[in-house]
Amino acid sequence: MKGNRVFALPGFFLLLLFIASSPGWAAITVQCPGDTNGDAIWTGSEVRPDNTVCIHLTAGDGFIRMADGYLQYIFGFNDFTGTPPDQVMDEAMLSQQFPAPTIKVKEGQNVYLTLSNVGMVQRPDLFDAHTVHWHGFPFQTPVFDGEPMASISINMGSSLTYYYAAPDPGTYMYHCHFEATEHMQMGMLGNLYVTPRQDDLPDGTVLGSHVHHTGDRYVFNDGDGSTRYDVDYPVQILAFDPRFHDASMNVQPLPFAMMRDTYPMLNGRGYPDTVSLTPPAPPDENGGRVSQPMNSLITASRGQRILLRISSLSTVEFYTLSSPGIPMLVVGKDAKQLPAYFTTNSLTLGGGESYDVILDTADVARGTYFLYTTNLHNLSNDNEDFGGMMTEIVIN
Amino acid sequence: MRKKILQIILIIIIAVFCLAGVSSAAEFWLRAGTFIKTMPDGVQVPMWGFARCTANFASCGALRVPGPPLIVPPGDNSLTIHLRNNLVGPYTEPVSLVIPGQAMPTDGIASSPAPVKVPDANGNLRVRSLVHETLVGSDGVYVWNPLKPGTYMYESGTHQAVQVQMGLYGPLKRDAAPGQAYSGIPFDREVVLFFSEIDPALHNAVVTDNYGPGKSMTSTMYYEPKYFLINGQPYSSATSAIPAGNAGQRVLIRFLNAGLESRVPVMDRHYMSVLAEDGNLFAHPKEQYAPLLAAGKTLDAMITPQAQGTYAVYDRMLGLTNAAASPGGMLAFLRIATAPAGAASHGQR
């Protein structure tokens, strides 16, 4: 049986890719159909193909600040979609962010993600390659899975383009898998999710007892509207071991066996930075650039359904995340709709797990609530009290 | 006319009783105080705990950890707790009460919970209490309306990283109906297994005012528990078995974990039918022998023991020592008696 009519498009664009980006040697090279100048966006006479998304991520090193002010050296990703390829190395070096930029795509989109390795400025002795592991994407093939032992990784100064037909909707995550223990502890971690086709149904489509209206959004193609939400927030559990990061910065042997995370975080910050709308003061060490752009403050109007896309990329511990005053309706685990939803007030996640949780605020009094770990010693920024893995849910 | 007036009066009386049934409130008085708990190896650990008092704090029982069980009658669907802060020592803090799984309480007057934030050294506000506070030497009122049925933990909502670990927690239950934990879930017997931990170094630092900014211990991050307790006691040779019904009966085990780490309670030779967590009934019970009891979690599990005997319940995450000494820790025993003659017997799933 021949493929369907869509199959012709990749072939056509492969030719364009070939024209636009002759694979050279040690060069930043973006592959994006319809994009001829390699900046991964379509401007001027460039034509964007239907249903196509291009992303240009860099991988390298950077600096961030913990909530107690402590400077941390990191490895990470940054988003340079739109930057001409000959400017990427200069702009991206030492600029990486934590967490990595959130990737959000729609089910069925053709996703071309170019990963460019911009090297480690702080560690000129390292020539580590990098990958993007699309954690949880089903029906994977090794070449784009980003797991380096079974696949390929990209060396410094060069680019590798991943292709995915964005799969079933849900909350995934992504991270570098090269020397995973080191690169993940060092911070190459980010949120990734896929939105369902059901979001784009014609206005008035009947879904069981729910009538879809334009603007309604769902976690999954649930067929009945039961995973409908009004506002969504990715909440990623992350944690650092400062001794490990300091050893990396100071070219010392890395303490794998003694790894102990004492900076627990959500979306790259510890409380109270999690609820601050202004990022932590940019470190001088990376040229004064904002490197922690993401807060975790959750706000909604009373009556709204809040979707929490909870994931963990902790490299050491499990964490239990609790919403003591607002019940959690768990509708999905690991980017799959659960056969039976359940209600709880806390979920326990290890690295590599995700949950889709809907908070129904219909019966919740207005006010400020808290989403935090019941492993209570992790309400600390290392030796600083009143911090750590906590954020706020404000119901207006 | 007189008959009609009497009828109206009767209707009003009935209506008043009905309304009283709908909005019946349970009311308790708790005081928080400081006391010493002795471990089986003789180590004395300073604790903060709750004691149950009679109305208006007229007289109080002993401070204890876990706190006194609060049993809300099935017909009561709201709860008021009067809290008195009697913490003493060189270091004290305000306290409060929350019940994870229920709504956040108010003081009965405000319509929203009122968390308390305090500025840090840089002037940034950080939350100290999830709800309104009760200062040392004062009384506070905490109201939950409505109150859902199920198994819950009440605990301080203030500086939880310190106060929960210090001992400010206890069990609370409200059955949906007499003999029914949840609607349609009858039981013959119930047992509470309340898991918790103690890090004596943290307790000693707190009560000697060596905890806080600039002190010898500035955060709880380096928490290292040394004692592991079920129902307030680590295992020792003095531990006696807990009566847990008869063979053939439906025995409801209410698990609670006020520790800071997950536990896995395994009952020797028994599956558990895990029905609910945090007071939320599952659509389908889970048949497990190694359920995960996360930090801060409650689980309701039904067992239907088929044979009489004394059965161990142990933490399979192996918190089974008293400091370095073995045996100890989270080890308890449930004693199942023989089936009474002629009693209804429930099969094992």
Added chain:
Amino acid sequence: MRSIMTQRFRWFPVMAILLLLGASPALAAIQGVTGTTFNLTAKADHISTPDGNSILIWGYALNNGRMQYPGPTLILNQGDTISITLTNNLPPGAGNVSILAPGQSGGTATGGVQGLITREAPPGGSVTYTFVAAQPGTYAYYSGTRPELQVEMGLVGAIIVRPAGFNETSNKIAYGHPESRYDDEFLFLLSEMDPNIHEFVEAGLMNMIDNTKYWPVYWFINGRAAPDTMLDANVPFLPTQPYNCLPTTHPGERLLMRIVNASRDLHPYHTHGNHHKVIALDGRLLESAPGAGPDLAYAAFTTSVPPGGTADGIFYWIAKAGWDIYGTDNGHDCVDADGDDLDDATHEYCPDHGKPFPVNLPHKNDTTFGAFWGGSPFLGTAEPLPPGEGGFNPNGAYFFMWHSHSEKELTNFDIFPGGMLTMMFVEPLSAPLVNP
């Protein structure tokens, strides 16, 4: 960084053995012992870790043979009455020993002495446990004597109960329902060790052991740390670690994962390649009512089994890549007569048939190649690689890492890579799985 270069050389013995055995390594169905009466002996011995360490452990030996870690997997038949006699040959000072078999019913114990949790075999003595393997499934067994020490020391194992109607060739089911059928099955028994405890035991300093300071630095699957997980079973230089963990499958087959958490901690076990469907926990099908089959099964890409507990997952792999995973220049067909979108023989996803590879791969000089990269993105195709690169994937299989996602656990006492890690590989249909 240094670790990758040094670790590479450690991998040569791994693959030398695999290559010597031909196209695919010999794959056992789950290794274990069958029967209804078993004699186990608790005794001490040493295990090896890939960083060159030798650790004293206590384990269960079959009859009075050499101790093994984990203990022998007992493969039982539903409904049988099982009798296990345990004899205690642990070294002096070790105390009593016992077996708990959670999940088994009607258990009684005779002989030995009464311990805190169960009856125990005193030094030199024996105890006999009897139970009925009433329900099919995957279960754990471990010592009930001073468990925080003896589980750590290695006294753990797995029990598998075959359902009524199970047949090794014609009816491979895990539970008494067709939805639990599988083509290949593999055991994943997870454990960990803090070598300080073992050193204290070996030095006769058991009073120095402090369980509250537990700090594991080794992590194992089926008793071995990576890369030893991927060696053959029963290699002569790991005499006390007979089991391996090297799962493999074909596209479209059902691979049954029997996960047993014999450790004391949670480990988030992650399958690259696809989700797995969790059909049972603790030896009980996730079903809404008896006989309904696993209608409450859920898909997961990472499963964290509570310590002592078990999970059964069905892993099924095909590719839906958006491009033809067999390439577009070899004239292969995709024939879907039964309308399930898959080629009836190879399980190729026909909607992607003929779609070209969508990007240009980087220049070889800009690429770091994995040891298990076959040189080509296409399944079943191996392409030349620069000298010294790859070489561990001669058939062009698809390899996927299956591992604990607590990445700290992918180390052997400070050395990366290692620990709780293995590689699952999908062979093209043309490459038969030996002894599936």
